[in-house]
Amino acid sequence: MADLPRHPVAVAAAVTNDHGLVLALRRPEDGRWEPPGGMLELAETIPDGLRREVREETGLEVEPVRLGAVYQNTTTGTIVLTFRCRVLGGRLTVNEEASEFRWMTADEVREQMPEIFAGRVLDALADTEPPLRLHDGKRLTAHW
Template structure:
């Protein structure tokens, strides 16, 4: 995010830059901290409103996968974000990871 951007404006801009889609956030689905790097990621479920998928400098391909398939495609620290977004938690999970694995 840019220093002067609010969270939702930054989210919308990043998604459009990386995917070509214009989205509306519908729920915060998790908060994740990379402990070694000190980076906090807020993950949102979004509804696509306009645009079409396209590759960018930060994305090279797109495809639909199940929650089980994502566990085979990504490290645990990233797969859990998709799995949490698909789950129906009462509150957004807050998790820590080391860049590869969930801690604690």
Template sequence: MLLYMSNSAAEAQSTPLHSVSVAGVVVREDGKLLTIRRADNGAWELPGGVLELDEAPEAGVRREVWEETGIHVEVDELTGVYKNTTRGIVALVFRCKPTGGEERTSRESTAVTWLTPDEVAESMAEVYAVRFLDALDGAGPHVRSHDGKRLTPAR
């Protein structure tokens, strides 16, 4: 049996699938950073999640931060693009300012707290801590890749 495929169908099969996520590095006036402990794996990370198909990145950041932490934010600027090469996730990270709300947990977070940059570096995996630190250095936007555990060198 011969199987024929149109060019567009063949191209679609060879195109890698990626998902796009957004996250917010929320910086308080005292320099502390908003962090969550994820409900699914217990890891400390920045709040964020999958961008909806019809959603602008900045709107997605505002939604995700509020859903996971109870904090409303103003989105300032894109500070980095991070690709998980193992899972095919491209994360857009934005620096934000808190504008209101109260810290609370959600289905996705078991703790919400404000940490210093040093505490972030000590309590998080390298691939997540670097997103906070990149957002603070003012030299971005940064573009980095990782395998889910370690940053990989640029090629």
């Protein structure tokens, strides 16, 4: 069993404000709009990793409110847990991972984010049972 490959685990945050808008950051390497998030470190809990990733990428301190969805990239095997989060404090700060920030409506998320990132955000904003979704790194391929 020790020789079996492992699935990497990542987190993504749909950070909302008091006006119902969701935070997007622009990646400097490709200009894409995405929610904050990234890979969990081996010894960290899911909530701690989520808070760390958001703090590193945005400067904000957040609290997870609810699980929005579970995504599996069928190409890389990466599992992504998406959460709706609320801001506790901090200040948006441009850095090497985020060249710009924007508070977006759900419609703007649909229009400006790549499909897999928009899906994560919209799932986290929905007040439904969190779905399990499969994707190939670019497009959603299945869900249940």
